[in-house]
Amino acid sequence: DSGVTQTPKHLITATGQRVTLRCSPRSGDLSVYWYQQSLDQGLQFLIQYYNGEERAKGNILERFSAQQFPDLHSELNLSSLELGDSALYFCASSVDRGADITDTQYFGPGTRLTVL
Amino acid sequence: AQKVTQAQTEISVVEKEDVTLDCVYETRDTTYYLFWYKQPPSGELVFLIRRNSFDEQNEISGRYSWNFQKSTSSFNFTITASQVVDSAVYFCALSGQGAQKLVFGQGTRLTINP
Numbered sequence: 001d002s003g004v005t006q007t008p009k010h011l012i013t014a015t016g017q018r019v020t021l022r023c024s025p026r027s028g029d030l031s032v033y034w035y036q037q038s039l040d041q042g043l044q045f046l047i048q049y050y051n052g053e054e055r056a057k058g059n060i061l062e063r064f065s066a067q068q069f070p071d072l073h074s075e076l077n078l079s080s081l082e083l084g085d086s087a088l089y090f091c092a093s094s095v096d097r098g099a100d101i102t103d104t105q106y107f108g109p110g111t112r113l114t115v116l
Numbered sequence: 117a118q119k120v121t122q123a124q125t126e127i128s129v130v131e132k133e134d135v136t137l138d139c140v141y142e143t144r145d146t147t148y149y150l151f152w153y154k155q156p157p158s159g160e161l162v163f164l165i166r167r168n169s170f171d172e173q174n175e176i177s178g179r180y181s182w183n184f185q186k187s188t189s190s191f192n193f194t195i196t197a198s199q200v201v202d203s204a205v206y207f208c209a210l211s212g213q214g215a216q217k218l219v220f221g222q223g224t225r226l227t228i229n230p
Contacts (some may be wrong), residue, residue, distance in 0.1 A: 001156075002160070002162075010184070024126065031216060033216070033217065033218075035218075042221075042222050043207065043209075043220040043222060043223075045216075045217040045218060045219070046219075048217060050214055055216070056216065056217055058217060088159065090161060092161075094216065096216065100147065100213065100214065102148075102149040102166075102211035102215075103216075104151070104166045104214055105151075105163075105216075105218060106162055106163060107153070107160065107162075107163070108160075109159065109160045109163035110159055110160065110161075112159075
């Protein structure tokens with residue numbers, strides 16, 4: 001158990017809908033990261049938040065957005081869903097001691113999203 | 117740009133064999149970090165090791181060992197006396213200077229047959 005929790009575990013929805021994925025980081029970790037794992041793209045970084053502020057963005061679609069709340073949990077919002085958004089979405093967290101150090105990222109169990 | 121290549125898509129061996137998973141990386145940064153993660157059939161990503169670019173010492177943890185060679189930009193992972201429970205997809209990942217995000221390789225699916 002990494003200490004990172006994600007809900008829900010599974011999500012099945014229809015095209016055009018909007019969903020919210022939730023993540024709680026390990027105790028003491030200030031950074032939260034979102035990754036998408038799909039068969040064709042592999043594991044890809046989407047976005048990072050550090051202590052409530054967006055720190056880095058990857059190949060995140062404009063239909064996707066995220067935020068990190070004062071209690072450090074994070075939510076990833078996916079809207080206008082398409083079939084191609086079906087994937088495993090991981091949240092990870094790290095201590096994040098500074099820009100020159102990459103601390104270990106511990107991953108949650110993931111949310112499997114199926115868009116029908 | 118950062119890139120990680122795991123050329124072995126799938127490996128299948130018989131239990132108790134030794135197996136090496138290859139990882140080659142590309143980066144222009146002088147400071148960077150390398151990682152290995154394991155993804156068992158249950159789907160979660162399990163952290164195995166983190167190594168920074170200034171530490172080229174090989175590491176051994178039980179049946180697992182890692183060989184980091186900057187000269188060939190490789191960070192290979194060896195499992196000695198493999199067991200069925202080692203069956204999983206293994207990912208190598210890279211993080212560059214000043215960036216926390218991980219760039220993953222495509223993964224190697226390892227199957228250990230009894």
